[in-house]
Structure formats: structure tokens, C-alpha cells
Amino acid sequence: MNDLVADYVIIGAGSAGCVIANRLSADPAIKVVLLEAGGPDSNPWIHIPVGYFRTMHNPAVDWCYKTEPDPGLNGRSLAWPRGKVLGGSSSINGLLYVRGQPQDYDGWRQQGNTGWGWDDVKPLFLRAERQERGASADHGGDGPLSVSDPRLSRPICDAWVAAAQAAGYPFNPDFNGPQQEGVGYFQLTARNGLRCSAAVAYLNPVKGRQNLQIIPRAHVQRLDMEGRRVTGVIYRDTSGTERRVAARAEVILCAGAIGSPQLLMLSGVGEAEHLQAMGLPVVADLPGVGRNLQDHLQARLVFGTHGPTLNDEARSPLRKVAMALQYALTRRGPMAMAASLAAGFLRTAPHLETPDIQFHIQPWSADSPGEGVHPFSAFTASVCQLRPESRGDIRLRTPNADVHPVIRPNYLATTTDQRTLVAGIRIAREIAGFAPLQGKISEELRPGPKAGDDAALLNWARATATTIYHPVGTCKMGTGPDSVVDHRLRVHGVAGLRVADCSIMPDIVSGNTNAPAIMIGEKLSQMVHEDRKAGMTR
Numbered sequence: 178m179n180d181l182v183a184d185y186v187i188i189g190a191g192s193a194g195c196v197i198a199n200r201l202s203a204d205p206a207i208k209v210v211l212l213e214a215g216g217p218d219s220n221p222w223i224h225i226p227v228g229y230f231r232t233m234h235n236p237a238v239d240w241c242y243k244t245e246p247d248p249g250l251n252g253r254s255l256a257w258p259r260g261k262v263l264g265g266s267s268s269i270n271g272l273l274y275v276r277g278q279p280q281d282y283d284g285w286r287q288q289g290n291t292g293w294g295w296d297d298v299k300p301l302f303l304r305a306e307r308q309e310r311g312a313s314a315d316h317g318g319d320g321p322l323s324v325s326d327p328r329l330s331r332p333i334c335d336a337w338v339a340a341a342q343a344a345g346y347p348f349n350p351d352f353n354g355p356q357q358e359g360v361g362y363f364q365l366t367a368r369n370g371l372r373c374s375a376a377v378a379y380l381n382p383v384k385g386r387q388n389l390q391i392i393p394r395a396h397v398q399r400l401d402m403e404g405r406r407v408t409g410v411i412y413r414d415t416s417g418t419e420r421r422v423a424a425r426a427e428v429i430l431c432a433g434a435i436g437s438p439q440l441l442m443l444s445g446v447g448e449a450e451h452l453q454a455m456g457l458p459v460v461a462d463l464p465g466v467g468r469n470l471q472d473h474l475q476a477r478l479v480f481g482t483h484g485p486t487l488n489d490e491a492r493s494p495l496r497k498v499a500m501a502l503q504y505a506l507t508r509r510g511p512m513a514m515a516a517s518l519a520a521g522f523l524r525t526a527p528h529l530e531t532p533d534i535q536f537h538i539q540p541w542s543a544d545s546p547g548e549g550v551h552p553f554s555a556f557t558a559s560v561c562q563l564r565p566e567s568r569g570d571i572r573l574r575t576p577n578a579d580v581h582p583v584i585r586p587n588y589l590a591t592t593t594d595q596r597t598l599v600a601g602i603r604i605a606r607e608i609a610g611f612a613p614l615q616g617k618i619s620e621e622l623r624p625g626p627k628a629g630d631d632a633a634l635l636n637w638a639r640a641t642a643t644t645i646y647h648p649v650g651t652c653k654m655g656t657g658p659d660s661v662v663d664h665r666l667r668v669h670g671v672a673g674l675r676v677a678d679c680s681i682m683p684d685i686v687s688g689n690t691n692a693p694a695i696m697i698g699e700k701l702s703q704m705v706h707e708d709r710k711a712g713m714t715r
């Protein structure tokens with residue numbers, strides 16, 4: 178018995194899911210239902226950029242996942258926030274707009290994924306984008322997603338950018354322009370000083386469409402199957418009642434790098450042995466489901482400063498009132514701040530073709546973002562390796578959709594990953610030794626001068642490094658036995674089902690993952706429209 182019938186049922190209103198809901202329902206002949214486990218994005222802190230520090234770890238809008246104790250991090254387990262709200266992780270993320278490197282996408286294509294090379298996907302980034310600086314060969318001017326320059330500056334970040342140039346790294350005015358390499362300032366997914374989430378960009382303008390039904394607080398439990406064909410979706414509403422939505426054409430799974438493999442496994446799609454151990458029937462034996470997990474791991478160097486930083490501003494009640502006033506009147510200042518202000522994409526060795534590390538420079542410091550700033554004057558130079566080789570996995574803990582799965586990131590498992598992170602820490606130190614930054618730094622607080630050799634630096638990273646919130650890869654796109662979806666994002670061996678979110682990335686992109694997730698949503702939408710035109714149904 179169906180509660181609803183649609184042509185396309187989309188699971189998850191995150192970065193990719195919102196795009197797909199918009200683009201498919203643009204055809205009035207297509208009926209779309211969008212199911213989201215979280216609620217509406219009514220918490221005001223979602224929309225104020227600095228509210229990132231308040232929404233993260235808040236179970237009202239964050240799934241609050243935790244990883245298993247990780248051998249590469251001295252047995253530490255990490256908090257892994259993921260958005261549980263309309264807009265998904267784009268509603269709680271750090272707002273940084275970065276696409277990655279052309280070579281990332283060319284690498285996907287080289288693995289057999291026709292249609293995913295840079296020349297194929299660049300127009301989709303442009304279609305999505307509304308660039309504040311105007312349209313150009315590298316930027317879109319009239320898409321739904323607003324991209325803008327930061328609305329504050331802080332001398333310590335300017336000093337970092339100047340010192341990096343003094344150290345020989347070039348200034349780059351646009352990390353999404355002709356080349357990624359260099360130092361400069363991030364652009365933000367923001368509009369007039371307010372967050373531009375995927376829900377703001379793609380859902381709000383089309384909420385009134387008759388053929389689009391958005392159902393928040395709908396926790397999908399499993400896919401409904403007839404043999405190896407998906408025919409609908411079973412979700413639980415707020416009263417705890419199970420409901421079914423029938424899909425006349427396809428179900429599109431956009432539950433993210435953790436939710437998508439979890440739902441596939443709960444529906445009998447995954448490694449047969451694991452499903453049997455969970456007491457689940459095996460619909461399709463796809464060993465790649467939940468494997469190939471990748472993330473960016475950040476080592477956070479903290480430097481004490483002679484002058485005040487945002488740590489001091491945030492502790493002063495008077496300054497806080499001034500910040501609130503400034504934001505209320507101008508939508509500028511620290512409340513309009515994204516997770517980081519300055520950035521660097523650098524190479525740890527001259528033989529590398531493209532940058533292999535990324536810096537996030539923050540005019541404040543904390544043990545971990547979202548945990549409150551330090552009670553002293555300091556700033557953070559966070560460094561992460563862009564293309565880690567280490568691979569982790571996600572497994573069901575129980576066959577119950579309410580129980581978080583087992584997440585094993587397996588950080589720093591290869592020598593390349595260890596070496597690259599240590600080299601990144603050394604570059605952070607090198608830059609700190611150049612004027613004008615050197616004169617502003619009182620001391621290196623973390624890791625501190627005692628950590629001298631590579632082994633000590635690696636040990637420090639293992640003891641303190643944390644996620645930069647970019648899990649991907651757990652429903653890998655490809656042709657091999659470890660892949661889950663093909664190049665048109667159709668699940669191997671299962672009819673009527675596609676996956677479109679960060680989980681399909683074969684290899685993590687060299688940068689932050691929100692813009693790529695939105696591009697993946699654009700690409701899926703384009704392919705569905707093409708297939709409908711060609712009369713191809715599955």
C-alpha cells in the first residue's frame with residue numbers, strides 16, 4: 178500500500194539531493210518526491226556564517242557520527258559531523274568554495290568514467306554558480322549558487338599570505354581560476370553575508386512547484402525491492418509510522434558518504450558475507466559498498482601572537498556586541514566569517530605536477546573547530562594532504578537504520594600520507610619564519626619547538642590531527658569489481674536505482690567537497706534528462 182507515488186524519489190536533501198530535486202522538477206511532467214531525515218533549516222545560526230560553530234555537534238541538525246578508535250590516530254575516535262537538515266551538510270559546513278583540480282576529474286575519466294573529465298564537468302560548475310565577481314571563462318554568473326568574497330579581513334591572515342609570498346609561494350587571486358596553486362583568500366558560498374546552502378540555492382526558489390513534494394523528518398529505513406529492481410522507498414515519519422513512496426521511474430540515493438552505503442546495505446546491496454552476518458537477505462553482492470572511504474585529515478598548528486586575534490575579540494563582551502551590531506547593520510565582520518579566511522594550495526616537492534597540500538588559515542585557534550577558542554592570543558595554520566592514499570570503510574553495526582554504522586577512516590596508513598603531512602607541517606613552520614608574520618608570532622604553541630624530527634611531528638599529528646569533514650568514496654563510480662555505480666551513476670546489478678553524492682567519487686578531489694557534490698547533482702540531473710529524452714528506462 179503506497180502513501181505516495183512519484184516518478185523519481187530522491188533520498189536526502191543535501192548538497193547533491195537539492196540540486197536534483199530542482200533540476201528534475203523543472204519539467205512539469207516529472208513528479209518528484211524528496212525525502213529528508215532532518216527538519217527545515219529554520220535555526221537562524223544555519224544562515225549566519227559564523228553559526229557554523231554552533232550547528233556543528235548539535236544533534237538537532239547534525240547526525241553526530243563518531244569514528245571507531247583509529248590506529249593511525251593513536252586509537253583516537255573523531256567526531257564526524259554531517260548535516261541532518263534541509264540542505265544537508267551544505268547547511269552546516271564552513272562555506273568554503275573550492276572545486277578541486279582539473280586533474281582530479283580527468284583521473285576519474287581515466288578510470289573508465291566517460292563524461293567525467295574536466296572538460297565535461299567544468300560547464301556544470303559554471304551552470305551552478307552565481308559568481309559575485311561576474312561571469313567569465315572560469316565562472317558562471319547566473320546559476321543558483323552564490324559565490325562571494327570574504328566580508329572581513331584580519332591582519333594576521335594578511336601577514337600569513339604576505340609571508341608565504343616572501344617564502345616564494347605565488348599569490349593566487351582565484352583558486353577556482355586557471356590554476357589552483359598559490360596563496361590567497363577563500364571564496365564563500367554566501368549571498369549578501371548569509372549562507373547560500375544547497376537548500377537556499379536550489380530548493381527555496383522552487384518550493385511552490387506542484388510536481389515537487391519535499392518531506393522533511395522522513396527517515397528512510399530501506400529501499401523496497403522486487404527481485405533486483407527498486408520499486409519504492411520505506412521511510413518512517415515523525416510519529417514512528419512506516420510509509421512507502423512508490424517510484425515509477427527511479428530512486429536516487431543522495432544520503433551522503435555515510436548514509437548512502439548504509440542504506441544500500443540495509444536494503445541487501447553490499448558484500449554478501451557482511452549482509453549475511455547481519456541477517457539481511459542478499460539482493461546484490463557488491464563488495465565495494467562502504468569501502469574506498471577517504472577523508473582529508475588536518476594537522477592544526479597554533480602560533481601564539483604578540484597582538485590580539487579573534488580569540489581575544491570573542492572573549493570580550495563589548496567586542497561581541499560590536500560584532501553583532503556590525504553584522505546586523507552591514508552583514509560584514511567576524512559574524513560573516515567562513516571556517517577559514519586565507520588559504521594555500523602548495524606542493525611538498527618540486528617534481529609534483531600539482532599541489533598536494535592545502536592550508537586553511539584561521540585568525541583564531543581552538544583544539545578543534547566548534548569547541549571554543551583558546552584563552553590566549555593565537556591563530557591557526559591548518560594543513561591537510563589533498564590526495565591521501567589511505568582507505569577506510571563503513572560497515573553496518575546492526576541491521577537497524579537508527580543505529581549509526583561502524584566508521585573506520587584508517588588515517589595515515591601509508592608512508593606517502595605520513596610523509597606528506599609531515600612535509601606540510603614543515604612548510605607551515607617555514608612560512609612562519611618569514612616577515613611580516615615572523616614579527617607577529619610570539620611562539621609556536623602546537624606542536625611546539627620540542628617536536629623537531631619527522632618522527633616527533635608524525636607522532637604529534639597522530640595525537641592531535643582531526644577531520645576536515647570531507648568523507649567520500651564509499652559507493653565508488655567505476656567499472657571494476659570494487660565499484661558500486663557506473664559512469665551514469667546506476668547501481669551495478671540493481672534496476673531503478675542511482676546514487677549521486679560524495680560517495681560516488683572514485684578518488685577524493687584536491688579541495689573542499691561541497692562544490693563537487695553540487696556538480697555531481699547537476700551531472701546526475703543532466704543524465705536523467707538525457708535518458709528520458711532517449712526513451713531509456715531501467
Ligand SMILES: Cc1cc2nc3c(=O)[nH]c(=O)nc-3n(C[C@H](O)[C@H](O)[C@H](O)COP(=O)(O)OP(=O)(O)OC[C@H]3O[C@@H](n4cnc5c(N)ncnc54)[C@H](O)[C@@H]3O)c2cc1C
Nearest residue numbers: 189191192193214265266271272273397436678679689691
Ligand atoms: C562541519 C562541516 C564543514 C564543512 N566545511 C566545508 C567547506 O567549508 N567547504 C566545502 O566545500 N565542504 C565542506 N564540508 C563538506 C561538504 O559540505 C560535504 O562534502 C557535502 O555537503 C556533502 O554533500 P552530499 O550531497 O554528499 O551529502 P550531504 O550534504 O551530507 O547530504 C546528505 C543528506 O541525506 C540525508 N540523509 C542521510 N541518511 C538519510 C536517511 N536514511 N533518510 C533520509 N535522509 C537521509 C542527510 O540528513 C543529508 O541531508 C563540510 C562538511 C561539514 C560537516
